[in-house]
Amino acid sequence: MARLGRSTWDLQQNPVYVAGAGTVAGQVEAQGPLGQDFDIRLDNDRIDDDTWEHSEQRMFSQAVQTAMEKAHVTSEDIDVVVGGDLNAQLTGFYFGTRAFMRPALGVYSACASICESLALGALIVHTGHAQRAIVGTSSHTSTAERQFRYPTEYGAQKPPTAQRTVTGAGAAVLSRASSTIQLTHATIGSVVDYGIKSPWEMGAAMAPAACDTLLQHLRDTGRTFADYDLVVTGDLGHIGLRLLRQLLTERGINPEPERLNDCGALIYDAKQPEVFSGGSGGACCTIVTFGHLFKRLLDGTYKRILVSATGALLSTVSAQQSDTIPGISHAIAFERKDV
Amino acid sequence: MPTWSTFLWAFLVGGAICAVGQILMDSTRMTPGHVMSILVVAGAVADGLGLYDPLIKFAGAGATVPITSFGNALVHGAMLEAQTHGWIGVITGIFEVTSAGISAAIVFAFLAAMFAKPKG
Amino acid sequence: MSLVTKEDRLRYQELVKRERPARRIVRNTVRAFIVGGLICEMGQVIQTLFIRYGHFKPTEAGNPTVAVLIFLAACFTAFGVYDRFAQWAGAGSAVPVTGFSNTMTSAAMEHRSEGLVAGIGGNMFKVSGPVIVYGVVSAFFIALIRYIIEHL
Numbered sequence: 001m002a003r004l005g006r007s008t009w010d011l012q013q014n015p016v017y018v019a020g021a022g023t024v025a026g027q028v029e030a031q032g033p034l035g036q037d038f039d040i041r042l043d044n045d046r047i048d049d050d051t052w053e054h055s056e057q058r059m060f061s062q063a064v065q066t067a068m069e070k071a072h073v074t075s076e077d078i079d080v081v082v083g084g085d086l087n088a089q090l091t092g093f094y095f096g097t098r099a100f101m102r103p104a105l106g107v108y109s110a111c112a113s114i115c116e117s118l119a120l121g122a123l124i125v126h127t128g129h130a131q132r133a134i135v136g137t138s139s140h141t142s143t144a145e146r147q148f149r150y151p152t153e154y155g156a157q158k159p160p161t162a163q164r165t166v167t168g169a170g171a172a173v174l175s176r177a178s179s180t181i182q183l184t185h186a187t188i189g190s191v192v193d194y195g196i197k198s199p200w201e202m203g204a205a206m207a208p209a210a211c212d213t214l215l216q217h218l219r220d221t222g223r224t225f226a227d228y229d230l231v232v233t234g235d236l237g238h239i240g241l242r243l244l245r246q247l248l249t250e251r252g253i254n255p256e257p258e259r260l261n262d263c264g265a266l267i268y269d270a271k272q273p274e275v276f277s278g279g280s281g282g283a284c285c286t287i288v289t290f291g292h293l294f295k296r297l298l299d300g301t302y303k304r305i306l307v308s309a310t311g312a313l314l315s316t317v318s319a320q321q322s323d324t325i326p327g328i329s330h331a332i333a334f335e336r337k338d339v
Numbered sequence: 340m341p342t343w344s345t346f347l348w349a350f351l352v353g354g355a356i357c358a359v360g361q362i363l364m365d366s367t368r369m370t371p372g373h374v375m376s377i378l379v380v381a382g383a384v385a386d387g388l389g390l391y392d393p394l395i396k397f398a399g400a401g402a403t404v405p406i407t408s409f410g411n412a413l414v415h416g417a418m419l420e421a422q423t424h425g426w427i428g429v430i431t432g433i434f435e436v437t438s439a440g441i442s443a444a445i446v447f448a449f450l451a452a453m454f455a456k457p458k459g
Numbered sequence: 460m461s462l463v464t465k466e467d468r469l470r471y472q473e474l475v476k477r478e479r480p481a482r483r484i485v486r487n488t489v490r491a492f493i494v495g496g497l498i499c500e501m502g503q504v505i506q507t508l509f510i511r512y513g514h515f516k517p518t519e520a521g522n523p524t525v526a527v528l529i530f531l532a533a534c535f536t537a538f539g540v541y542d543r544f545a546q547w548a549g550a551g552s553a554v555p556v557t558g559f560s561n562t563m564t565s566a567a568m569e570h571r572s573e574g575l576v577a578g579i580g581g582n583m584f585k586v587s588g589p590v591i592v593y594g595v596v597s598a599f600f601i602a603l604i605r606y607i608i609e610h611l
Binding site for chain 2: 482484487488490491492493494495496497498499500501502503504505506521522523524525526528529530533534536537538539549550551553554555556558559560563564565566567568569570571579583586587589590591593594595597598599601602603604605606
Binding site for chain 1: 463467468469471472474475478479480482487536537539541542543544545546549550552553558561562564565566568569570572585586
């Protein structure tokens with residue numbers, strides 16, 4: 001394993017591949033522009049009339065199950081499960097994966113958790129400490145709403161900078177066995193705080209972290225934006241994406257419009273009800289990447305992509321105590337290997 | 340009995356109080372909870388100055404329906420009780436007049452929770 | 460990347476402010492005015508009906524009126540439509556007593572999953588608490604001050 005620069009892991013020496021991925025999408029996500037790219041599409045965010053929390057846990061479980069099926073493995077073949085979600089104490093991840101009874105490592109970096117999970121899962125496989133790892137995250141619009149904001153039926157008017165937490169779950173099997181999609185690099189982000197306080201402006205809170213990680217990745221690898229067919233951030237939303245472009249421009253970097261995008265901006269259509277400035281949540285980057293982007297890698301549209309999930313590291317208490325919102329972003333590079 | 344003008348002013352005054360709330364919500368960083376608290380206190384202050392009762396006579400439901408009337412009713416209850424029982428009435432009388440609102444809200448909220456699940 | 464300086468932070472916050480979509484204050488205020496006015500108008504009609512047919516005195520008719528409006532708001536909340544309506548109407552739905560009912564009903568419904576006592580009972584006032592607390596505290600001081608002034 002080689003370390004590039006300050007923060008990037010080069011995982012190409014002992015290559016790590018994506019053996020299969022599964023995605024579960026909630027009602028609004030399934031009806032969105034990427035709906036056809038998700039494996040399981042729910043018509044109701046509440047599964048079998050159970051609680052929001054149990055519904056999210058079941059989505060997580062379904063995503064893991066689907067990923068294993070597509071990778072043609074069973075749970076006995078999995079050596080470690082790495083993942084997270086937005087619920088307190090990671091109940092989405094732990095309860096959602098307990099049925100599989102595999103060694104588990106829960107991690108948290110808010111909506112950047114999927115890239116944190118991918119980095120760590122890939123590292124464990126790369127160093128030979130696991131033959132196969134499952135990585136995954138989930139989120140649910142109602143569990144996030146009731147935990148971080150208000151009861152879901154409460155009529156508080158949200159501003160246009162708000163984002164809608166994605167309901168869904170995604171999981172991927174990582175393995176040393178050769179496959180089409182290779183995970184080549186991981187860049188670990190630092191906590192970046194530019195003093196944004198409003199929980200309604202998470203895109204603005206996270207954009208500096210995305211900028212920091214993307215630039216660090218390019219610096220560490222010696223690459224430029226042009227080396228990637230697509231660079232996506234996790235959930236900056238439309239406004240956060242605009243801010244990121246400005247931050248990059250200030251530093252002399254101007255990627256073409258179609259080369260830089262955001263999963264939160266891709267997942268919803270503006271005409272859908274109450275999506276405001278785009279999607280967010282632990283599953284936003286996950287299901288867009290594992291569903292939509294992986295399909296584009298497999299069908300040849302893209303050869304090399306960089307996915308930089310972004311997280312807003314606030315808590316309900318920190319927001320109420322008027323603390324600022326630090327952000328973090330971890331980046332993963334995927335490449336199509338023609339097998 | 341309310342007259343035609345009461346019906347007109349109910350709309351205008353009620354709308355105006357809501358408009359003030361909306362302006363506060365949009366031009367400051369205040370949450371709805373903050374704005375409602377301010378309006379309640381405003382209603383209490385208005386009654387303290389003797390301004391809210393004339394507003395009720397004039398605008399009817401335009402003054403009794405907004406949350407400001409809650410503040411007004413709290414002060415009313417306190418003052419009424421203080422008139423009959425002295426200064427201790429300021430504490431003992433507060434909820435006397437507002438009982439309808441609070442009781443109804445609790446009971447109906449409870450029933451709704453028993454019979455309906457949130458749809459998200 | 461070097462450490463973030465205070466100037467970097469302030470410059471970014473200025474950028475955020477520039478990019479922040481302006482809240483459509485005029486549009487929202489007009490909506491709030493109309494919806495709030497209509498809800499109060501509905502209250503006026505209900506109040507008049509209580510006076511004429513319910514044999515309530517004009518000074519007392521406010522109470523059952525408020526109860527009816529609270530009931531209606533609780534119903535709409537239970538059907539899952541109040542929050543959609545409120546996103547459009549803003550303060551027009553939040554400021555009338557219907558908004559107060561919605562805060563209590565939505566909190567009670569949401570936390571039913573945590574049980575009857577800790578869930579419904581322990582969370583019902585979660586969102587409406589400030590209104591009650593500050594209403595009572597301010598009423599106490601105002602009434603006290605008035606009492607003192609009147610009895611000086």
